[in-house]
Amino acid sequence: MTRKTKTLHERSSKELSGVSLLGNTNTNYPTSYAPEVLEVFPNKNPDSMAWTSFICTEFTSLCPKTGQPDFARIYINYIAGKKMVESKSLKIYLFSFRNHGDFHEDCVQKICDDLAKIMKPKYIEVIGEFTPRGGITIYPYASYSNSSAQFKKLKEQRFLNYAPGKYTMDLGRIY
Secondary structure, three states: OOOOOOOOOOOOOOOOOOOOOOOOOOOOOOOOOOHHHOOEEEOOOOOOOOEEEEEEEEEEEEOOOOOOEEEEEEEEEEEOOOEEEOHHHHHHHHHHHHHOEOOHHHHHHHHHHHHHHHHOOOEEEEEEEEOOEOOEOOOOEEEEEOOOHHHHHHHHHHHHOOOOOOOOOOHHHOO
């Protein structure tokens, strides 16, 4: 009889207890803004310094005045603390903005705030690259850091050095 041993890359049931959407084939997509769908799991390396980046290439929200759809790429870059966001729950959360009426800047700030609240990362930034409306493109940027002087400094540096496209990437590198 062979005994299965746990490798370093496996997760226990306890570690995955808060992850219910991943692997679920009966996914329900919310019809309104739904921060409660976000799920997190423990970071196995909370003392490490590592960037995690997500790029949502098909973000949609609604103009709060006209109800017209707004389209964007959303970039989420973070340095995890003790928790990390599960990607399928993030996808469903971002999808929940599809019928949500808010200005571009408010959507990006809301995403940053919701992720900071559930993960408590060392640092997070969210960038929106919205398609032009009326000939104007809007690239809102929001960030959060924990109370550590190191991450407060990082937040200040990245904010002061921000320019549209600086912390995002050419999507040709993805596809």
